[in-house]
Amino acid sequence: MESTSPTPNLPAKMRAWTLTSFGLTLSPSHPLPGVAPSSSPSATSSTTTQPPPTPTTPTTTGTNLLLRITHASLNPVDLHILRLFPPWLPFRRNPTPGFDFCGRVVAAGPAVNTAEFQLGDVVAGALSASDVFHGKGSLAEFLVVESSLVCKVPDVWGARGKEIKGEETVGLFGIAGQTAILMVQTAGVPPDTEEGWKGKRCLVNGASGGVGSILVQILKGKGAQVWGTTGSAEGEELVKKCGGTVINYKTYSPVTEFLQRVFGAEGDEKKLDFIFDCAGDESIFTNSPGYLKGQGKFISIVGGPSQGIVPYVLHKLRPTWLGGTPREFELLLLLPSKKTVREVGKLIKEGVIERGVVDGDKVWEMEELVEAYERLGSGRAKGKVVVRVGK
Ligand SMILES: NC(=O)c1ccc[n+]([C@@H]2O[C@H](COP(=O)([O-])OP(=O)(O)OC[C@H]3O[C@@H](n4cnc5c(N)ncnc54)[C@H](OP(=O)(O)O)[C@@H]3O)[C@@H](O)[C@H]2O)c1
Structure with missing residues (x-):
């Protein structure tokens, strides 16, 4: 692909969320750092402007894409980063948050594989942790992204022929999607194909969230039997x-007793894989020996007071x-990668x-980000909390 740096038709400024102070807690009276409370009309004016990034020049890394972002989605990890890392650190001054992006290719470095990406292609992916730590998040109209972290979005959903929308x-x-892929890959079902998963008995705890709603689809689509926990009517649906x-x-509390009754009553046969x-x-x-097979695996993605490093070691x-x-x-711990992002594209196509x-x-x-x-x-x-970033 020919380099188009700097791209001629870009505006001199772009809209992006930038954070200017520290101390995030989530309530209207404790707004995002640097922005007014969500109830205040001035919250809408706190979107700031920055010059658009330009694609990397031929002399530096040449495999970057410059994207015009249409949508970003939010993840719990965004909030952890906002809480833990002040915006005045030298390497992340007034950072822009956000990992997930979907947008169009508007320019590319000279080493980008032209067979893979063309100007105008709709692409999506997740930024690296390093990008986001350095304040280069996806809640911005223009974004420079390493092309290996990007997947071309298929035009339609698999055999159903339904057009794919950015949101x-x-x-x-x-x-979320890449984490679901990582969880499935970690299960190590050999071979990682529909045949291998057929009839496997799986429980997804937290099945109605961003990750869970995708994981349930993947496991089901590969032929597993899937049970999913949720605590709400919308979640059930x-x-x-x-x-x-x-x-x-x-309804079934404590859920561990319910799991034992349903899966553990008849010895190992009916237990979960x-x-x-x-x-x-x-x-x-x-409590898992009561309902998870002896050879079964418990795969978690949650760090926190009841999980995290101490329970992990234990x-x-x-x-x-x-x-x-x-x-x-x-x-x-997911590190966004070519392998996981491309697997998402493959599973959508299939x-x-x-x-x-x-x-x-x-x-x-964008004005409603808080x-x-x-x-x-x-x-x-x-499912996912999605923000429209631009056109
Ligand atoms: N390790 C990693 O690499 C990695 C990657 C991605 C995410 N994560 C972590 O994984 C977790 C899930 O992420 P996410 O994006 O899916 O979060 P999310 O979208 O915010 O999850 C919200 C959902 O969780 C459900 N939920 C809450 N408490 C529950 C409980 N006790 N039992 C069952 N469901 C419950 C809620 O359903 P109800 O309202 O119906 O209860 C809601 O639908 C987060 O802690 C996140 O930080 C880790």
């Missing part, structure tokens, strides 16, 4: 739509004779992933 796409190729059998953790934890319930692991390393749970435990779920069918405008983060921070979002 449905962005979370699938972003952190979503889990069913994604192909899972609902377990309402509020895999438990995928997207909600962070340690008790589901510690669950991973503590022998049974010292009180450890005799089941395999994995705690994953029809294994059938839909991208937008929380409440609402696409938030409210959008509050919705995410509520921990109740169904």
